[in-house]
Amino acid sequence: MLLTLYLIGITAEAMTGALAAGRLRMDLFGVVMVACVTAMGGGSIRDVLLGHYPLVWVAHPEYLALTAMAALVTTWVAPLMRRLRMLFLILDAMGLMVFTVIGVKVALDMGLAAPVAILSGLITGIFGGVIRDLLCNRVPLVFQKELYAVVSLGAACLYLLLLHWQSPVWLATAVTLAAGFMVRLLAIRYQWHLPRFHYNVPED
Amino acid sequence: MLLTLYLIGITAEAMTGALAAGRLRMDLFGVVMVACVTAMGGGSIRDVLLGHYPLVWVAHPEYLALTAMAALVTTWVAPLMRRLRMLFLILDAMGLMVFTVIGVKVALDMGLAAPVAILSGLITGIFGGVIRDLLCNRVPLVFQKELYAVVSLGAACLYLLLLHWQSPVWLATAVTLAAGFMVRLLAIRYQWHLPRFHYNVPED
Amino acid sequence: MLLTLYLIGITAEAMTGALAAGRLRMDLFGVVMVACVTAMGGGSIRDVLLGHYPLVWVAHPEYLALTAMAALVTTWVAPLMRRLRMLFLILDAMGLMVFTVIGVKVALDMGLAAPVAILSGLITGIFGGVIRDLLCNRVPLVFQKELYAVVSLGAACLYLLLLHWQSPVWLATAVTLAAGFMVRLLAIRYQWHLPRFHYNVPED
Numbered sequence: 001m002l003l004t005l006y007l008i009g010i011t012a013e014a015m016t017g018a019l020a021a022g023r024l025r026m027d028l029f030g031v032v033m034v035a036c037v038t039a040m041g042g043g044s045i046r047d048v049l050l051g052h053y054p055l056v057w058v059a060h061p062e063y064l065a066l067t068a069m070a071a072l073v074t075t076w077v078a079p080l081m082r083r084l085r086m087l088f089l090i091l092d093a094m095g096l097m098v099f100t101v102i103g104v105k106v107a108l109d110m111g112l113a114a115p116v117a118i119l120s121g122l123i124t125g126i127f128g129g130v131i132r133d134l135l136c137n138r139v140p141l142v143f144q145k146e147l148y149a150v151v152s153l154g155a156a157c158l159y160l161l162l163l164h165w166q167s168p169v170w171l172a173t174a175v176t177l178a179a180g181f182m183v184r185l186l187a188i189r190y191q192w193h194l195p196r197f198h199y200n201v202p203e204d
Numbered sequence: 205m206l207l208t209l210y211l212i213g214i215t216a217e218a219m220t221g222a223l224a225a226g227r228l229r230m231d232l233f234g235v236v237m238v239a240c241v242t243a244m245g246g247g248s249i250r251d252v253l254l255g256h257y258p259l260v261w262v263a264h265p266e267y268l269a270l271t272a273m274a275a276l277v278t279t280w281v282a283p284l285m286r287r288l289r290m291l292f293l294i295l296d297a298m299g300l301m302v303f304t305v306i307g308v309k310v311a312l313d314m315g316l317a318a319p320v321a322i323l324s325g326l327i328t329g330i331f332g333g334v335i336r337d338l339l340c341n342r343v344p345l346v347f348q349k350e351l352y353a354v355v356s357l358g359a360a361c362l363y364l365l366l367l368h369w370q371s372p373v374w375l376a377t378a379v380t381l382a383a384g385f386m387v388r389l390l391a392i393r394y395q396w397h398l399p400r401f402h403y404n405v406p407e408d
Numbered sequence: 409m410l411l412t413l414y415l416i417g418i419t420a421e422a423m424t425g426a427l428a429a430g431r432l433r434m435d436l437f438g439v440v441m442v443a444c445v446t447a448m449g450g451g452s453i454r455d456v457l458l459g460h461y462p463l464v465w466v467a468h469p470e471y472l473a474l475t476a477m478a479a480l481v482t483t484w485v486a487p488l489m490r491r492l493r494m495l496f497l498i499l500d501a502m503g504l505m506v507f508t509v510i511g512v513k514v515a516l517d518m519g520l521a522a523p524v525a526i527l528s529g530l531i532t533g534i535f536g537g538v539i540r541d542l543l544c545n546r547v548p549l550v551f552q553k554e555l556y557a558v559v560s561l562g563a564a565c566l567y568l569l570l571l572h573w574q575s576p577v578w579l580a581t582a583v584t585l586a587a588g589f590m591v592r593l594l595a596i597r598y599q600w601h602l603p604r605f606h607y608n609v610p611e612d
Contacts, residue, residue: 197235199223338542
């Protein structure tokens with residue numbers, strides 16, 4: 001079940017990467033690369049930071065084939081993307097939650113402490129998008145837009161709390177996915193966002 | 205002693221990250237993320253490149269709590285930052301030196317050769333700022349401004365020389381910190397800088 | 409032989425890094441840093457992603473001395489670079505091929521599967537340039553310009569095919585280098601490029 005959701009998640013992330021590449025008029029290679037890095041980048045950074053080898057795509061190169069395919073399909077169906085926008089945001093929200101839960105699980109399986117597990121979930125959830133934005137030469141959206149990273153952070157905490165309260169893993173997973181997914185959709189709907197910090201003194 | 209200076213150093217680095225985030229009007233999550241990455245990024249890149257696990261913040265997540273706190277405090281005291289500018293530069297210079305010495309120590313403890321230890325000090329000293337600037341979508345300051353990286357490089361060499369001359373570790377540490385700190389402040393005061401390389405032929 | 413070509417390759421890559429830094433009027437430290445990262449970055453990212461320690465420049469810091477030297481020499485001979493452009497593109501094409509073959513070899517020596525070996529070759533070939541462009545705050549050229557990454561990809565596949573067909577290693581290496589080199593020069597000459605993906609719907 002989690003695997004199915006994970007595959008949907010990397011597909012959705014790959015599509016966001018492909019669209020960002022298309023806005024910069026990249027060639028097909030660039031589109032595929034940005035898509036793969038967006039989809040697998042969060043998990044890769046997590047694994048490198050935690051020393052958790054082999055990386056997911058080294059063990060399962062077929063996942064990269066899936067994301068590459070998703071990128072190419074995106075270039076064909078792009079004219080429809082506007083109409084599919086809501087579906088797309090829903091898949092992306094699902095991906096965010098699945099990535100977060102997987103990230104927490106990986107850290108727990110390595111025997112790491114709770115705060116590190118929360119960060120592992122957060123990194124897995126958002127850093128694919130951060131690298132996508134770096135490769136596309138823009139300030140990462142996740143540092144500026146409505147609640148996205150914070151939902152990932154909250155979901156990681158909730159998951160740990162549920163396990164701490166002796167919830168079975170499948171239940172903790174299901175509740176976290178459902179709750180985080182809902183909050184994320186509400187955040188989009190009502191444009192919830194964190195306060196911003198303005199600092200206007202120029203560098204000297 | 206070195207630990208106290210280290211904590212001051214990551215606090216100062218976190219504040220530079222928070223201010224850079226504020227210039228881009230990031231939200232509070234972005235501010236905290238950029239601050240943490242600025243403070244812990246240099247050491248993390250060093251550890252990943254050298255295969256030195258676990259990373260500092262994995263072993264000590266409480267340091268991340270400190271940098272997150274420093275970032276939030278920065279958003280409150282930002283209006284005062286202008287007047288505190290000199291204090292701030294002093295703390296930053298201290299941080300640069302402490303990071304450099306710690307980077308050299310880590311490499312020596314791993315039994316690596318002197319040139320690698322020097323690079324380890326340099327990477328620890330400056331790469332936090334490099335990632336901060338990447339996340340803020342600008343060319344890294346450290347590649348352009350007055351003597352900063354070179355002071356880190358010189359301090360790493362001095363430290364190794366002192367150890368080579370049989371100086372006890374505490375003395376080598378103290379002398380390196382003091383000398384590097386002084387040179388850095390002089391570089392700011394007199395705007396010492398390296399020659400620049402201008403190349404105007406456009407890419408084709 | 410492969411080592412000689414490798415040294416020529418990192419020298420050529422260091423020069424592209426130094427020129428990119430000069431376009432941004434970096435100081436000499438920045439020039440040397442960008443050059444070293446361009447030359448050694450692809451291999452470093454490969455090694456970190458595959459968990460292949462120690463990294464090349466940790467085992468051989470003298471290679472970094474070579475790239476640093478190449479960067480400084482570039483700042484002196486820059487006025488001649490225009491006239492040497494063809495020579496430069498040839499050396500760069502050679503570097504791309506050597507990096508690719510070395511990347512494939514590293515993965516095979518680690519016992520990794522064919523698709524991972526191909527990616528290892530690709531990453532080694534192109535990611536030095538990707539980091540160079542990130543540090544210089546621009547969208548990676550390799551995602552936009554004429555056939556470059558695809559030649560690396562094709563060469564990696566050819567090399568594996570030749571080994572699969574029982575070709576001796578020296579022959580597979582020579583044929584791959586020659587074929588990839590030729591295709592790359594033809595791609596430059598006739599400006600072969602992949603189709604681009606335009607997507608004009610703005611982010612909201």
